[in-house]
Amino acid sequence: MTIDVTPPGLGIDATPAGLTSEATSAALRLxxxxxxxxxEQASVGSDPYRIDADGAPYVxxxxxxxxxxxxxxxxxxxxxxxxxxxxxxxxHPDPAAGYALAAQACVGNLVxxxxxxxxxxxxxxxxxxxxxxxxxxxxxxxxxxxxxxxDQLAVRGRGTGAGDxxxxxxxxxxxxxxxxxxxxxxxxxxxxxxxxxxxxSKLVGNGIGRPTPMWDLDLQLTPGTARRxxxxxxxxGDLVAITDLDARFNAGYRRGWVTIGLVVHGGSPxxxxxxxxxxxxxxxxxxxxxxxxxxGHQGLSEEAALDAVRDLQ
Amino acid sequence: MxxxxxxxxxxxxxxxxxxxxxxxxxxxFRVDPDGHAFLLPGMGGVTLGAHCGDPATGYAADHLxxxxxxxxxxxxxNYALQYLxxxxxxxxxxxGPAAGSEGFVIGQHAYxxxxxxxxxxxxxxxxxxxxxxxxxxxxxxxxxxxxxxKNCSPRTLAALAGGTAPDGxxxxxxxxxxxxxxxxxxxxxxxxxxxxxxxxxxxVGGEELSLGLHSLRIGDVVALADTDHRYGRGYREGWLSIxxxxxxxGRLFGHGPGPSTIxxxxxxxxxxxxxxxxxxxxxxxxxxxxxxx
Numbered sequence: 001m002t003i004d005v006t007p008p009g010l011g012i013d014a015t016p017a018g019l020t021s022e023a024t025s026a027a028l029r030l031x032x033x034x035x036x037x038x039x040e041q042a043s044v045g046s047d048p049y050r051i052d053a054d055g056a057p058y059v060x061x062x063x064x065x066x067x068x069x070x071x072x073x074x075x076x077x078x079x080x081x082x083x084x085x086x087x088x089x090x091x092h093p094d095p096a097a098g099y100a101l102a103a104q105a106c107v108g109n110l111v112x113x114x115x116x117x118x119x120x121x122x123x124x125x126x127x128x129x130x131x132x133x134x135x136x137x138x139x140x141x142x143x144x145x146x147x148x149x150x151d152q153l154a155v156r157g158r159g160t161g162a163g164d165x166x167x168x169x170x171x172x173x174x175x176x177x178x179x180x181x182x183x184x185x186x187x188x189x190x191x192x193x194x195x196x197x198x199x200x201s202k203l204v205g206n207g208i209g210r211p212t213p214m215w216d217l218d219l220q221l222t223p224g225t226a227r228r229x230x231x232x233x234x235x236x237g238d239l240v241a242i243t244d245l246d247a248r249f250n251a252g253y254r255r256g257w258v259t260i261g262l263v264v265h266g267g268s269p270x271x272x273x274x275x276x277x278x279x280x281x282x283x284x285x286x287x288x289x290x291x292x293x294x295x296g297h298q299g300l301s302e303e304a305a306l307d308a309v310r311d312l313q
Numbered sequence: 314m315x316x317x318x319x320x321x322x323x324x325x326x327x328x329x330x331x332x333x334x335x336x337x338x339x340x341x342f343r344v345d346p347d348g349h350a351f352l353l354p355g356m357g358g359v360t361l362g363a364h365c366g367d368p369a370t371g372y373a374a375d376h377l378x379x380x381x382x383x384x385x386x387x388x389x390x391n392y393a394l395q396y397l398x399x400x401x402x403x404x405x406x407x408x409g410p411a412a413g414s415e416g417f418v419i420g421q422h423a424y425x426x427x428x429x430x431x432x433x434x435x436x437x438x439x440x441x442x443x444x445x446x447x448x449x450x451x452x453x454x455x456x457x458x459x460x461x462x463k464n465c466s467p468r469t470l471a472a473l474a475g476g477t478a479p480d481g482x483x484x485x486x487x488x489x490x491x492x493x494x495x496x497x498x499x500x501x502x503x504x505x506x507x508x509x510x511x512x513x514x515x516x517v518g519g520e521e522l523s524l525g526l527h528s529l530r531i532g533d534v535v536a537l538a539d540t541d542h543r544y545g546r547g548y549r550e551g552w553l554s555i556x557x558x559x560x561x562x563g564r565l566f567g568h569g570p571g572p573s574t575i576x577x578x579x580x581x582x583x584x585x586x587x588x589x590x591x592x593x594x595x596x597x598x599x600x601x602x603x604x605x606x
Contacts, residue, residue: 053544053545209498209567220500248348254521
C-alpha cells in the first residue's frame with residue numbers, strides 16, 4: 001500500500017524519501033475542489049484601539065487583508081504589526097462557505113486570481129487564520145501589489161482527508177505533496193521532523209480548544225520570552241513542535257504527544273495572542289520525533305511554495 | 314475579605330436579561346478528546362442539579378452551566394450585560410411562575426450564569442426575563458495597586474476569606490491551584506467575557522489527559538498559575554489570576570470546568586492559602602430566607 005502524495009499534474013517529485021513505504025491503511029485517493037474566495041479587506045471596530053498585554057492602547061496594523069512587505073522567511077517580530085500574514089487573507093462572504101474554505105484549503109494549494117488587475121496570476125496557500133474562516137495566500141510581491149480587496153479567486157483545495165504518513169501520526173491542513181519541501185523524513189515506524197524550536201503546550205493561547213482545520217494556534221511569546229525557549233529567531237514559514245498537545249480535532253493537552261505546525265503569521269501585542277501556527281502533523285512523541293535547530297532550520301520558503309504550484313495551473 | 318476598597322463609591326446598573334435556550338445545530342454531534350462523537354446537555358437554558366459547592370465534574374454533560382444562562386437579544390446590550398455583570402450580583406426573576414425569586418451570579422460564560430435554589434429553578438424556563446443588579450466593575454483594592462480586580466461584586470469580596478496581611482500581600486484562600494498547562498479555550502479572549510476552560514478534568518479518555526483537576530467544585534475559588542488576566546487572558550510567568558469555577562463538565566477537547574476571573578496581579582502580590590472551603594457557596598447564605606424554605 002502506498003500513500004497518495006502526488007497530485008495529478010504535479011511535475012516535481014513530490015514524494016519525500018520513505019513516504020512511499022507501506023505506511024498507512026488509508027490510501028484513499030484525495031479529491032481536489034475548486035473553492036471560491038474573495039480577498040479580504042482588513043477591518044476594525046468603531047474604536048481604533050486594541051489593548052496590549054500591559055494595558056496600553058495600540059492601533060492594529062497588518063491584521064488581515066492584503067499586507068505588502070511581509071514574506072515567508074521574515075522574523076515573526078520583524079514588523080511592528082498585529083498578526084501580520086505573508087500575503088493576503090482570503091475569505092468568503094457567506095460564513096458557512098467561509099468555514100468550508102478554511103477547512104478544505106490546505107498549505108500548498110494553488111490560488112488563481114480571477115478578477116481585477118491581477119486576474120490570471122497565481123499564488124499558493126500557506127496557512128489559515130482562526131475563527132472567521134480565513135485562508136492565507138502568498139503571492140509574488142508584484143502580484144500582491146495588483147490585488148485589491150474584493151477581488152475574486154479560486155483555491156484548488158486538496159489535502160483534507162489525507163491518510164497518516166506513518167501509522168499513528170495524523171496529517172492536517174497541508175497537501176501531503178508539500179511534505180517533500182519540508183524537513184520531514186519518514187522511517188518505517190516514525191516520522192522525523194526538523195523544527196526551529198520545541199515549545200511547551202502552555203504557550204498556546206488563542207486556538208486552544210478550537211477545531212484545528214479552521215483555526216491556527218497562537219504562541220504566547222514575545223521577543224523577550226522567546227529566548228527562554230531558543231525561539232528568538234522564529235520566522236514565518238518555520239516548523240515548530242509543541243509538546244503535550246494533540247491537535248488532531250480540537251487542540252488540547254495530551255501528555256506525551258506532539259503537534260508540529262507551520263508558522264503562518266507574525267506576533268501580536270494582544271494578551272493570549274502571538275505568532276500563529278497551523279497544525280500539520282500530530283502524534284505520540286515516539287512516532288513523531290522533532291529535532292530543533294534554532295539557528296539553521298529551513299522551513300517553507302516563498303520560492304519553494306510558489307514553485308510547488310507552478311505546474312498545477 | 315479584610316481589605317480596604319472603593320466599594321462604597323461604586324454605582325449599580327439595572328440590566329435586563331433573558332433566560333436563553335440551549336442552542337444546537339442540525340448535525341447535533343461534537344467531538345470528544347479521542348474523536349468520538351457526543352451529544353450532551355449542559356449549556357444554555359435552565360440546568361438543574363448543580364449548585365455552588367457541588368462537584369464541577371462527573372456529569373453526563375458538556376459545558377455544564379449551573380442554574381440559569383442569561384443573555385440579551387440586542388448584541389450591544391448583551392455585551393453590556395456580559396461585561397458589567399459581576400460574580401455575586403443579585404438577579405431577580407421578573408416573569409413566569411418564579412417571578413420575584415432571587416439568585417446570584419456565579420460567573421460569565423458568554424451567558425451570565427445564575428445560581429438559585431433548586432426548588433426555584435424548577436419553575437424557570439427559557440424565555441423568562443430576569444433583572445441583574447450589576448455592580449463591581451471598577452472595584453479597586455486601595456492597598457494593593459498591583460492587583461486588578463474585575464468581575465467581582467463588593468458582596469463577593471466581603472464574603473471571601475483572607476485579606477491584607479501584615480507583610481502587605483493579599484491573602485487569598487483557594488480550593489485548588491491550577492497549572493498553566495490546564496488553560497484551555499478562552500485564552501486570548503477578553504477577561505470580562507466568558508471564562509477560562511480548564512483541560513485535564515474530562516469524564517472520558519486516558520490518564521495522559523489528566524491534570525489532577527477532577528475534584529473541583531462549582532463555585533470553588535482557584536489560583537491560575539502564570540496568567541495575567543488584567544487586559545485579556547494571557548500567559549505570563551510570575552503572574553497569578555484568581556477565579557471562581559462557574560462552569561462544570563466539558564466533553565469537548567480543550568474545554569472543561571472553567572473559572573471566571575476576579576483578580577489578577579504579580580504572584581508576589583498574593584499569599585495563596587489552600588483551603589477546601591474557599592467556595593462561593595458562602596453567598597447562598599445571604600439569599601433571602603424564603604428562598605431556602
